[in-house]
Amino acid sequence: MYTNGRRLHYFVTIADLGSLGRAAQTLHIAQPALSRQLRLLEESVGVPLLDRNARGVTLTPAGHSYYASARRLLDDAVLASARAVRTARGEVGHLGLGILEIYAWHESVLRALQTYRQQSPGITFTIEAMLSGAVTQRVLDGHIDMALAYTGPLADDGPLAAVPWIEDTYLLAVHEDSGLSRRPPRRLADLNDEDFILFRRDRSPRLHDLLIHHFHQHGLTPRIVQEGTTHYTVLGLVAAGLGCTVTPASAKRRLPPGVKLVAVSDLDVRMPINLVWRKDNPSPLIPRFVDLLCGDRPPA
Amino acid sequence: MYTNGRRLHYFVTIADLGSLGRAAQTLHIAQPALSRQLRLLEESVGVPLLDRNARGVTLTPAGHSYYASARRLLDDAVLASARAVRTARGEVGHLGLGILEIYAWHESVLRALQTYRQQSPGITFTIEAMLSGAVTQRVLDGHIDMALAYTGPLADDGPLAAVPWIEDTYLLAVHEDSGLSRRPPRRLADLNDEDFILFRRDRSPRLHDLLIHHFHQHGLTPRIVQEGTTHYTVLGLVAAGLGCTVTPASAKRRLPPGVKLVAVSDLDVRMPINLVWRKDNPSPLIPRFVDLLCGDRPPA
DNA sequence: TGGTGTACATAGCAAAATTGTATGGGATGA
DNA sequence: TCATCCCATACAATTTTGCTATGTACACCA
Structure with missing residues (x-):
């Protein structure tokens, strides 16, 4: 029913040496035991793998095919263990x-x-x-x-x-050509009349709620005119001149053209x-x- | 020492079901037997493959690695037998x-x-x-x-x-521009004064001897001025104008440019x-x- | 042609590995 | 705290594997 590694090794040794007797010596077992194991293997495979002649044994065509597979299976079995050990060690x-x-x-x-x-x-x-x-x-x-x-x-x-x-701070992102760029807001409350863009709440409800709560505390009820699904799409909308947003300071590494970041005194969200x-x-x-x-x- | 297919199958089933108990049911053996086989497998691999917790077992990183290998080994073992059977049947x-x-x-x-x-x-x-x-x-x-x-x-x-x-006959191969091409020889004896090319005797002694013997019988002692290692290199030398040779009639399918085949009445070697x-x-x-x-x- | 040696197969018994039953221990949840 | 679930351990039962002795087929040799 199942392929036994020991039998495969027996078979490969027999095929290599061309003789049950010599293989038995090499494997340190008796020849009849090999004879039986070989028979069992052939029964499980379903076809004869070796021709028995007076001078020893030779591989049948099926045996040649199985020999190649057996060698690979044995090698792969060793590799499987080695890989598992290396995985456990964190090497792979x-x-x-x-x-x-x-x-x-x-x-x-x-x-x-x-x-x-x-x-x-x-x-x-x-x-x-x-x-x-x-x-x-x-x-x-x-x-x-x-x-x-x-x-x-x-x-x-x-x-x-x-x-x-890290603890990221938030900055206001505005378009260079907007009024906000020319007259930077000092406080969040100055943004009440501005068009605001924010990511969709379902994408990160916690962060969304935190930001909105902070805005309310500082007298800002943002007029959200547009929503994006990600920070980058939101910044894209800012770059398109559709409004302003708040964004982590880390975003300064990848700002779309035309967008600049502005610090607002009471926008002290620390994330x-x-x-x-x-x-x-x-x-x-x-x-x-x-x-x-x-x-x-x-x-x- | 050896990887046993049964153990691999046990391990894969346990990993699939996440539980020794359920795996034991599926495999129709008792749970302690599985527990023991799993331990033996882990010992042979060298690292724990499963974490035992109160609700069952989960794969360790090494277990994940070994699981993938085990599935492939089992599949390959089946394929090996199938391939051997098909080889025996002459299908592959x-x-x-x-x-x-x-x-x-x-x-x-x-x-x-x-x-x-x-x-x-x-x-x-x-x-x-x-x-x-x-x-x-x-x-x-x-x-x-x-x-x-x-x-x-x-x-x-x-x-x-x-x-x-097949039984191949031999023809004389000459260069189109040679004297032999203009005045075709009638008998082998007419070639005594011609430059002759033949393959090296060590490449096919039997054929070489047979040809030489035939030449002698018909009064030709070829003046071998050049030797090639194969039919094609010999014909190449003919194409280069260095002499003539005899070649199987089958060669007419692939003659170098400038070479033509001529029948000689008493060149009736049948190969x-x-x-x-x-x-x-x-x-x-x-x-x-x-x-x-x-x-x-x-x-x- | 019959003996002799070599090589694989078979038989019967012993050793080892595997499995089953009964039981223990730790974690979980009511 | 008790009931429950799940895996581990202990030991007996069973199956598999291996060893010794012997049989059989074939090649080689006188």
């Missing part, structure tokens, strides 16, 4: 990384990935860029191993672990970005990535 | 064919190969073109399965079997070309190829 493996779209090209991330690859060339990465709402969910699902995201406060006994990465993962994810790659990206800060 | 396989260089493009050969491939797309061929001396040796060695070659008379109890294929193979070669592909190439003529 895969790390699925979710990341807020805005940080996908952040130099700190890029440096960490680069260093990781230098230290362990066997590691492969998948980077998924998305907005905060989805990213945490995919870590919980187990679709990705780690994420850089705004998670809000985490329960200590929850399934997720996190360490702080802590965490590196999060499931506590029960046993991948040995995770602590190393944490170290690389966040140094040796204490876990949050 | 390999046929190594040695052929006299001059017949490598012979339409009869090409048609046979084409038909074979249509009937059995799984068959692969290796065609080796060489001169007669080497070709028989390689059949005896077992390096190739069959050959089209001049073998001379075969002993009935020898290791080789043969059926006649029977046989399809030969080792009698003890059990490949089921051989009789089919014999039928295709030689029809149902009786074996010689």
Whole structure:
């Protein structure tokens, strides 16, 4: 029923030596045992693999075919174990990384990935860029191993672990040709009459609510005239002159042409970005990535 | 020590179902047996493959790696048997064919190969073109399965079997601009003063001796001024105007420019070309190829 | 032609590996 | 705290594998 590695090894040895007797010597077992094992193998395969003649045995055509397969199976079985061991040691493996779209090209991330690859060339990465709402969910699902995201406060006994990465501040993004560019607003309340653009709430409800709450506290009820699905589409709408938005300061690395960032005194939203993962994810790659990206800060 | 197919199947089932208990049910064995087999597998691999928690088991990173390998190993093991069976049936396989260089493009050969491939797309061929001396040796060695070659008379109890294929006649090959082309020789004896080219004796001693013997019998002692290693290099020398040679009539399909063939009355060497193979070669592909190439003529 | 040696197959028993039953221990949830 | 679920352990039962002795077929040789 099942292919036994021992039998394959017996068969390969017999075929190599062309003789049951010599193979038995080499394998340190008695010749009749080999004879039986060979018969069992042939029965499980379904066709004779060796021709028995007076001077020994020779491979049948089917035997030649099976011999090639057997050698490969034996090699592959050894490789499978070796690969598993190396995976356990963290020398090879895969790390699925979710990341807020805005940080996908952040130099700190890029440096960490680069260093990781230098230290362990066997590691492969998948980077998924998305907005905060989805990213945490995919870590919980187990679709990705780690994420850089705004998670809000985490329960200590929850399934997720996190360490702080950076704390991003928010700036106002305006078009260079707009009135806001010529007469920069001093406070958020000055923006009440401006056309406002924001990402859709369903993409990252937590962040959306946090921003809106902050605006209200400082006397701003933004007139949202347009919504984008991502930071970049939102900034694209700003570049098109359709209004202004707030955006993480990290976005300054990739601003569309015509858009500039303006600091507003009471826009002091601080968004802590965490590196999060499931506590029960046993991948040995995770602590190393944490170290690389966040140094040796204490876990949050 | 050896990877057992049964254990791999157990492991894959456990991983698929995420539980030893459910896997035991599916596999129709008791749960403790599975527990033990799993432990043995992990010991042979060298690292834990599954994390045991209260609700079942989950794959470790090493387990993920090994799971992928295990699935492939199981599939490959099944394929190995299937391939061996199909090889035994002659549905797939390999046929190594040695052929006299001059017949490598012979339409009869090409048609046979084409038909074979249509009937059995799984068959692969290796065609080796060489001169007669080497070709028989390689059949005896077992390096190739069959050959089209001049073998001379075969002993009935020898290791080789043969059926006649074609009987080639020999013609004189001369350069168009030579004196021989303008005044064609009537008999071999007319060639005593001509520059002669022949292949090297070590490449096909039998054929070489047969030709020389025939020449002597008809009063020709060829003045061999040049030797080539193959029919084609010899014909190349003729095309270069260095002399004349004799060549199988089959060569007319591929003559170099400037060379033409001339019949000489007493050059009536008949060279029977046989399809030969080792009698003890059990490949089921051989009789089919014999039928295709030689029809149902009786074996010689 | 019959002996002799070599090589694989078979038989019967012993050893080892695998499985089943009964039971234990730790985590989970009412 | 108790019931429940799930995997681990212990030991007996069964199956598989291996060893020794012997049989059979074939080639080689006198």
